[in-house]
Amino acid sequence: MTHLKTSVVLDFLRENQGHYISGEEISRKLKVSRSAVWKEMQYLRDLGYVIEAQPHMGYRLSSIPDKMFADEIAYGLKTKFIGKKIFSYDTLDSTNDAAFKLGEQGMEEGVCVFAESQKKGRGRLGREWVSPKSKNLILSMLLRPSLPPTEASKITLAAAVSVIQAVRKTTGKTLGVKWPNDIVCGHKKVGGILTEMSAEVDRVNFVVVGIGLNINSVSKELPKGSTSLKEIAGHEVSRISFARDLLEQLERDFLLLKKGHFETLAKEWEDFSVVSGRRVAARVSGRKIEGEALGIDKDGALWIRKDDGLQERITAGDVECQWK
């Protein structure tokens, strides 16, 4: 577990990025001793910050580490509640489990948990989620929506829209979504969303939205049939800047959901959907349903027109597209 302690020295260096500032000036303006300034520089360098030091000129921040430090993600983040509190870890068993515990402890809506790697990362239905260390995005977010459990799937769909919009902003590329929770590029998987909840029968206590997205990994490091933003965009992507964009987009979309505008999100979702209008095969508790995917309804369930003309509503299970 690596936490970056809130560092006023770092804030000061950031504000003067590109310029040298003397140790004396830092010491005077922040009212700390010269030796405290020196110790802080060492601490920041140990974390991976590149701080140049020149005699008679002072210190200059020349690069920040490629680490999902809470403090870095929060720096310049323009949100009201998503990510107002961020916990970041080097390794966790599961960010969803960690966020779930925060939910049980009564932590407020919008708290985010990031990790560089997970020991027991999970996908849907208890499947494993594999993500090479410090390459990708692993995020779980606590929400407290006023929804019955039957409508929790709306949150997965909203999060998928947020991910695709944030990726578009960062890379200019438009990914697809494969019902219910896969983020894809053509046939290849780029990410997934795992929504879990603590609920009464007719009321959600809280929801944890887990998002795993391949950012700077390459195919050979990933499970078969996967790709990453780096491969799609043709260049590395700043994980921190992407995380900020994503949190801002998530806030926009969850506010829409809270205000009852799910149909706006559903329309965006349909635009990104790789299943709608395609021939699909769905597996629902051992049964196979084949036909044309028609789209999602107001609760986020998928409708399939079967070959016998009957329409069936799917709320669980897996869907495979039949590509021509």
Next chain:
Amino acid sequence: MTHLKTSVVLDFLRENQGHYISGEEISRKLKVSRSAVWKEMQYLRDLGYVIEAQPHMGYRLSSIPDKMFADEIAYGLKTKFIGKKIFSYDTLDSTNDAAFKLGEQGMEEGVCVFAESQKKGRGRLGREWVSPKSKNLILSMLLRPSLPPTEASKITLAAAVSVIQAVRKTTGKTLGVKWPNDIVCGHKKVGGILTEMSAEVDRVNFVVVGIGLNINSVSKELPKGSTSLKEIAGHEVSRISFARDLLEQLERDFLLLKKGHFETLAKEWEDFSVVSGRRVAARVSGRKIEGEALGIDKDGALWIRKDDGLQERITAGDVECQWK
């Protein structure tokens, strides 16, 4: 927290209930020292067991304490999985929270948590559940059903049937159920069921069923409009023996549910329902729906025929019967 350690001496006394057994015989048969036997008698007496001792005759168990000790409930319990592991506590914040933690820890299905009192007992929708200490039943049970969250309400309905059947066996009286989770006698509340779950959008991880039932409390100790089995039956009810009957009935009903026979339970539920066929007023997220309650459907939702002839399906909220 009071746990009864598993006591071979107690088992020996129980097997010989009504007869004196000499300390020497106990010591010889159980292969423990005379002083260990004496210490064990003191331990059991401290817990409230009445053990008579007569010179030249030995010890005799003449009564057991009115406490929900795990060991007492388990003694003679005829179940396969419900209550094969029981935790009992003097005081807990909430038995549902304790059972939820056991669920997160991967504990097996059927684990039961009993408490004499709760500091933060909850009813549905975050309401308070009040139960005077050591008078009533407070039980939470861990289940791992293969259900989507949309069908979790079936578990509440099944548990209501179990409670009413167990009460009938113990007292000969038939209580009623007021949708979705109140156990009632006429207009008065006798108990309630709080079903909570950890779930993905389309799969339940585990369910905790909390049951609170007024057994030996009297009205003046209880919230307004409540009564107890003691008041209904006209005599005290053995809480331990009732708990055993309840666990056995719960197992029967959950096996029915697991085997897909919800309609059998739904039929029993309808027989006990005080709302079906009656004029009701339901409050659903601020809206009031008045009309005749028709009954529950295959997912446990309540149907109401409104005054304009339209039928509405209710999955959440509160229902008040309009008594004539």
